[in-house]
Amino acid sequence: MRRFRIALILATAAALATALAAGPVQGASRKAGDTMTADELDRDGPRYSASGYDITRLSAAEQAERVAKLTPEQARITQRAGTEAAFCGTLLDNKKEGVYLCVVCGLPLFNSENKFDSGTGWPSFYAPYDPEHVGTRADRSHGMVRTEIFCTRCNAHLGHVFEDGPAPSGLRYCLNSEAMTFVEKGQPLPPESRPAEVENAYFAGGCFWGVEDVFAQIPGVLDAVSGYMGGHVDEPSYRDVCSGETGHAETVRVTFDPRRVGYRRLVEVFFKNHDPTTLNRQGPDVGTQYRSAIFAADEGQAAAARRIIRELTGAGAFGGRPIVTEVVEDGGAFWEAEAYHQDYHAQHGGSCRVNY
């Protein structure tokens, strides 16, 4: 869960910074915790929103390709911060149920359920589809201080946000129709408008606090969760597992985007960050719950894991000591560990150094 939480913390901090930077013109600043700012979005590496979308900034080439497909009016508004005339936009009076997508990159920006009639002449919403999809930055053009809104994936200008909206947010996201396309509920969404297709991998390599911390730092990993796997009791507690009676290993479920990081890469990270040669032991932690194991989600993962173990063995890795890591194809259910075990290093400090 760590990555999402960090994103929220950053969003909150940046929102406060934006509010302060806006000075006395509080009406133009957004509320803390709402959205991402441009500075946050310039970080390297893949990024994912809480709703599971890949919101990594488009490359210059991808951007140019998409901009070339826009109409002159769409380009004027989204690429040069233009504004369409009031009461003229095609989506102003649209009352159908559905989702509003970025006209440039297809990212869902707003939902019909958050649309309201503001009487201003522009499509208005009181909340974005996902706070991480719509960024904000100060706009001091035309002698005013306003808060511009933009698509966090492609940087398209969308409009502005004002603090005179209805409950529950009190915000009014004021949009240009030309910056969006609408897809009615029940109609298929194009691939770029769907959440990332993710897969899960399961690794046991000693105390899960450290394993979770390592995988949470790998680009292309959306989430890493501590839990228990490979035992024969349902819903085990930490105490049950520590007794050694249930057969579970402390295991981390890694949710990853295979377009950004391959399963093989994750297995390599696993072997670089624990000792796979000590049976039922990692350093000072001794017991079967600390055993080294890969719980394969399917035959392909099992084959890949075994192949890498053969390669490491053939290369004389780990000083030639035998690798005792089990590759398990039917590890049974993954049981999430108690909340106090999640994000342990992130919350208590002492984050692990990742060998990547």
Ligand SMILES: [Zn+2]
């Ligand atoms: Zn976009």
